[in-house]
Amino acid sequence: MLRGNNLGGAPRTYGSVNNSDVSASVEAMPSNPDVGFAGFSPTELYNLSENIITNIYTVNSSWRTLEKALNNIGSRKDNQALRDKIHMTQLSTNQLISATSRDLQRLTQVVRRGNKQQKLQAERLTADLKEAVERYSLMQKKIAEKMKQHLIIPNSSVSGAEESAQNDIDDQARLIQAQRQIQNEQEFERDMLLEREARVKQIEADVLDVNQIMRELSALVHTQGEAIDTIEGSIENASVDVESGNSELRKAAQLQNKNRKKLLILAAIALIIGIIITVILVTQLK
Secondary structure (H helix, E strand, O other), X not given: OOOHHHOOOOOOOOOOOOOHHHHHHHHOOXXXXXXXXXXXXXXXXXXXXXXXXXXXXXXHHHXXXXXXXXXXXXXXXXXXXXXXXXXHHHHHXXXXXXXXXXXXXXXXXXXXXXXXXXXXXXXXXXXXXXXXXXXXXXXXXXXXXHHHHOOOOOOOOOOOOHHHOOOOOOHHHHHHHXXXXXXXXXXXXXXXXXXXXXXXXXXXXXXXXXXXXHHHHHHHHHHHHHHHHHXXXXXXXXXXXXXXXXXXXXXXXXXXXXXXXXXXXXXXXXXXXXXXXXXHHHHHXX
């Protein structure tokens, strides 16, 4: 069983505190994963489990990165480089979560031909990923809200009309220059508004829509639970069948003993009758 020594123990942290549990899980892997049931691929089960564990660790690592970034947003350390790092972290982690969800769906299919421990392992991994995604999604929402409150807008490239105030131009030139300044300021304000809207949309787009993924993970947990219940039901039915068979054997043995006793009694009666008849015949002949 993959990581059988971890079943029933404390939940793994997958990087949220340390990675010792992950290392222990890797060491607990079988040295030869190619030996297994007919029609069952322990190698694929091993690889999928390893990928999922690594990805859960990465999601928790991204959560810690965002947590540190959250404290810097709006402070003197806040700059465009920090915002770009947040964006790239969320983009890569969102893609990783989607890929891990697909791996879990495949793992659930693979362990259908496995044993109960392997099904429990898949159920544990699903629960761990679900917990990591929920924590990561909550951090994303906090990041998005704070970034909206502290938007970074590039400085305007418009120079304005500071250098245009010349004493030697006539009133008409001053009027034209003033109109240009107003137009430039309006364009700048419009560009600022568009830039603000674009950045807000990017912030909102970076927030992973976990609703669908959580529904998929919940469905996997339900499916895995049904599979485990089926195994337990089969074991219980087999136990009942064995007990019923033992009861039937005991009844058959008791019936056989009764029949044997009856035969012995009948044989004894027949023997006694035979002796009596023999004695009578001998007496008459004399």
